[in-house]
Every structure is written in structure tokens, then in C-alpha cells.
Amino acid sequence: MTAELIHRLHFAFTVTFHYLFPQLTMGLALLIVVLKTIALKTSDEHWDKAARFWGRIFGINFVFGVVTGIPMEFEFGTNWARFSQLSGGVIGQPLAMEGVFSFFLESAFLGLFLYGENRLSRKMHWFSAVMVWLGSWISGFFIIVTDAWMQHPVAYDRLPNGQFQVLSFWQLLLNPWGLLQYMHNMTGAVVTGSFVMAAVGAFYLLDGRYPDYGRIFVRVGVIAGVLSAIAIIFPTGDLHGKYVARHQPAAIAAMEGLFKTETGAGIVLMGQPNEETQQIDNPIVVNNVLSFLIYGTTKAEVKGLDQFPRDQWPTTLPLLYYAYHIMAGLGTYFVALMIVAAFLLWRGQIYRARWMLWLLLISFPLPYIANTAGWMTAEIGRQPWLIYGLMRTSEGFSSTVSAGNGLFTLIGFMGLYALLGLLFTVLVYREISHGPQINATLSESVHA
């Protein structure tokens, strides 16, 4: 194993595990604001208790997000030193901004929201929920800005020593790539939050426990779920995809498995990319659809990988192809499932439709998979570049950190994260079994 591979795996593993938590944090934060707002308007106890219940799960989830997030900032320096040396002047800024603008705000209001309900007015408690939501979404924004600059560098020039420096604060923040990616990503987080909420509701209804809350969770989860599942494909996914096609054409060709340039290109629904023969094995293709999706006409020419020199093809091409297809396939399933669920909800039948409750229950892991696959699509699609068109991945890792040292800490993280995953599952399952009816606001907590 080369040092480059170890450093890539190191970042990939830690960031993949990390992002299991923030996607729920960001999605749930919005849904908790919804619950709190309804509670404020209706003064129905159920909504307050529902918000408290999800607050407890949010609190656990948040801790795991924080502790697994710290390594990410460090790893830019530890594992990707040469990249950091050259690009720190640009991407260090949004990373520092995340701390300054988001983390301070979050840390101030999270404690108030989770543990201060008894000491705050209803309006102030609602306000603290809004601030927590805002903090988590600002945090996401700065991370997307960082990634967007690596995907689509803007507002920079280079110093004589090769370092990048940022020329405009607003152009860096309003990078069009970043705005599109942000909308798509945040919608994805809401999908995760909605599916988790609906699944817990379905679990309670199927098990005959806390039926009042089961109905609330299914209702909110399905309404938010159908809106976000549609929005993740159209408009956010559609717009983002078109932008990628224009600016990273080799990535799109690899994602779609388009080895040869075609006029009226079809879309591959299924099949295995074969790099040897440069074709898709066992293909199931719908004609002309890809041209239409990218250019709005069935006759347009779509560039295949044959238009690009081999050293500019995304590395690990099959993984990119599968990641993209898993994301898109699951996204389609989410829309179908949630439209049917929303229909049943509208007809007032969903709480008795056990088959649908079962589907909602077992579907909750899928948005996690789809969000992860989406990020893999973005990051593997950027390869072989670390900064698209400017710096290759092979030029960015820490040359002084040997493969042996890198593997040592990667194994350490794997062990530690296995433990954390176990702990998280136990704690969240415990909260779900206790249910929303207990009155504990964690009064025995270290925060009180």
C-alpha cells in the first residue's frame, strides 16, 4: 500500500464516519424547529414532548458529530500537508469561519435548548431551537464552501512561491458550485432527518407503543420526506448535475458510464463498467435520456471518456459509477415511497397501513447510504485532482508521513470508531425504548 493510498483512505474513512452524524443533526434541527413552532402555536403538550424527545436524540447525535469532526480539520495538516501549504490561504478561511461563526453560536444555544427549558420562556426556548438550527446549517455552508473551492476554484491567484491566495471574500462564499451543492446537500440532510423521524413513528405504531407520538412522527416525517425527496432530484439535483456536466465533463462521463461520445446519449440504469473493453456489461439503457437531462434536448452530443486523455479520467472509475448509481437509484426510490406515503396520509389511511409502516421503518438506513454515495460521487468524481485542474491528489499528501505511520493511525481510528458506533446505537436505542412520554429533561445531566 502506498502512502498516497493510505492518506486517501484515512481521510475518506474518518470523513465518511463523521458525516453519518451531521446529516441527521442538520435534518433534525429543522424538524425540531417545526415541532417547536407547532407547539408554540397550538399549546398542545404532545408537540412539546415530541420536540423534547427528538432533542434528546439530537443531543447524543450532536456529541458524536462534534468529536468526529475535530479530526477533519486536523487531517488537512497532518495527512495533506503539501496541499495545506499551498491552499491554506484560501480553504483555511472557511474552515476558520466555521469555528468563529457557527461553533461558538451552536455551543451557546445548544445547552440552552437541551437543558434550559425550565428556565426559559416558551418563546426563548423556541428561539434557542432556531439558533441551533441556524448554527448547524451555517456550519454546513462553510464546509461546502471549502469543498466547492476544491471542486471549482474561484477568486484566487498564485504567489511566486506557488501558494494560492484568496482575492474576494464574497466570490469565495458565493461560488456557484457551492450554492448548488449546498442546496442539494442540505436537502439530503432533511431527507435523512425525515426518514429517521418517520421510521421511529412507524416503529411505535407497529409495536403498539405511544400511538399518539407515532402518528405525529409519521405525519411530520412523511410531509417533510415527500418535499425533500422531490427537491433532492428536482430542482437541486438536476441543477447541480447540469453544472457538473459543464465544468467536470470527464466526471459526468465516468458517473454515467459513458465511454464513447454519443449524440442522443442514453442513460444507463444498470450494468457493470468494464475498463478493459471500455463498455458497460449487461446494460439496461434508456435511449436519449442523458442528452435530455444535461442539455434539455434528446439530440445533444454528450462527451464520453474517449474525449479525455487517460490521465484525466477519474481514478477508481467503477466506484464512482456505482456510487453515483446508488445515489440516483435510492433518490428515485425515496420519491416513489414518499409520494405513496403522502397519498395514504392525505387519505387518512397511513396509520393503519402496516405494509407502508414496515417500509418506512426498514427504509431509514437508505438516506444515510444515499448521502454517503452522493459525497463519494462528488469527491471521487473530482479525481485525479485535489484542486480541480490545478493540483493533483498525488501532489498533496504529507510526504513526511510514511505509509506505516498512516496505517497505524488509520487502524486506531477504525477501532475507536467501531466502539463509538456501538455506543451510539446503544444510547439512541435506549432513548427510543424510553419513548417520548417520560418527563426527563435530563435533569441529572452535567449541564443542569
Add this chain to the structure above:
Amino acid sequence: MGFLWFWLVAVMIVGYVVLDGFDLGVGVLHLFLVRNEAERQASLRSIGPVWDGNEVWLLAGGGTLYFAFPLLYASAFSGFYLPLMIVLWLLILRGVSLELRNHIDVGVWRALLDGVFGIASGLLAVFYGAALANVLRGVPLQSDGYFFLPLWTNWQPGAYPGILDWYTVIGGLVALVALTLHGALWLTIKVSGDLEARARNLVKPLWVTLLVLTGVSLVATIRVRPASLDNYLHYPVSFIVPAGVIVSLILLWVWNHKCQPVKAFLASCTYLFFMLAGACWGVYPVLLPATTGAGNDITLTRAISGPHTLAVGLAWWTFGMALAIGYVAFVYSRFKGKADAVGH
């Protein structure tokens, strides 16, 4: 600009040490100072609402270092690879064990998490001290600005030392004792009764130990890197910094003795400030000295970011930190008084 950013980053690091420092100290103390679950709850509650915000100073400071001095960030983080990874694991263990202990109602598991929390806190203090000592001693920088340090070699400072040698171990001990003392003073503010009295009494032996260790570390620093004295000899007015260390220590003792915990705690803050400022001034304008010859030093002018980056950074940084200080003041003002007297 370089001078300004040097001190802005330094201030953020001082902010982190002063604030998260007492969290670490309380973490160490709760291992042996508390006698029952109620006292343990009280001591943990004294840091519960603030530790997360305190840790943000590390992230915000790290991010600022990253964009203002990219070469230093890249060189130091990759060169100190192994200890930094261990620090990350300790930060993870500390945060998880502190936050989650009360989600578990089985005594055995709580005891396990409490043990992890205390040990991780203590080791973090040791690593931070050793890290600072590594910077003061210097590292084997190559001409390209990079290096890699093993965890230990022959325990001697020299051209090719390890992370741990006799000098950096002293640095680790200074930090452990200083932050434990800092945490004890925090407890005298935030808890009451027996625990408060025990914390106050513990300050005395800790103070004596810290006085000795501070003296030893000053002598050792001059011995390991005589150039540390250059700035002081060149600008004798800067001897105000070591004088500040001594005055802070004296006031700390007096105020603790007179049962004025807030003042004593602030004296501990100024002690930490002067120690760190003294260290910064000892290396300035070098950011990371080389043991392989001064030509390889990472200096301020060599590491500083481009002018546009710094101009853009200064605009949002000033605004953002003013906002952040507002949040911090808000949190601490809501959290005034004894943490064990809120009626739970």
C-alpha cells in the same frame, strides 16, 4: 500584518488554554478529589455547559493558524503527526465520556466513562505541555520546511530528538500541574461545602509543585535553546513577562488563602497568559525553530500567507470574533454562581 496575525493566533491559543485548561484540570481532579456521586455531579456540572464552547477556541485558533500561516500549519501538523493523532483520540474520548455518562444509568459503565474522562483530560494536559516544549526546543526541519518526529528516541534533546525527551517531559508536567491547579481554582468558584474546601486545600501543594516546576522549566529552556534569551536581552523591558509570571503566582497564593476564589482564578489565568506569552516572545520572529541550523527555521516572513488572504481574513475575523466573544460572555453570564446550587 505578520506581527499582527502572530499575536492574533497567540491570543486564540491563550484563550483555548485558559478556558479549556480548567475543564482538563477538573477532569483530572474528579478522579481523586470527589468522594461521592453528588460531588462528582457537582464537579462535572461546573464544566458541563461550557466545555464544548471552550474547545471551539482550539478549532477556531487552528483554522486561523491554517489560513494565516499555511506553511507552519502544514509542517507542524505533519511533523507532529503521531502525538496529534493521539491528541485527537483523547479529545474524542474526553468529549464522549463527559457527555454520555448521564445517558447511562448503570454504575459500572459510569465508573468506566468517568475513569476515561479523567485519564484523557490528564494526558491532554501533558501532551499540550510537551507540544509547546517541542516548539521551544526546535525540531529537525529540513530545507523544504518539513520534518517528522518519532514519539521518542534517546530521550535527549539534540539535533534529532523525539517528541518526548527529558525537556519536553518537564513541559508536559508543568502543563499537567498548572492546569490541575487551574481546575482546582475553578472548583473553588463553582462548588461549595466539603468539595470546595478540599479543592482550596489542594491548591497549596499544587502551587508549591508548580513553583518548582516553573523554575526548572525556565532554566531548562535556556539550557536547551540559549537563543530563547535573545529577545529579552535585546529588549530588557520584556523582562516584565517573567516578572508577570512570578507576580501572578504570588497573587494566586494570597487570594486563594484569603478565600477570594474569583481573583485567585484570574491570577491563574494571567499566570498561563504570561507563561505562553513568554514562550512566544522567546522564539519570535521564528515560529518553529530548527535544530538543524537557523537557516531552516520557519520564520514569520517565510510562513505568512499572501497579502490578499490576510486582508480578507482580517475583515471577517474581527467581526466574527466580536460576535463570538458576545456568545461566550452570554454563556458565562447565564452560568454565574455555584454550579451545585441550582436546585437539582
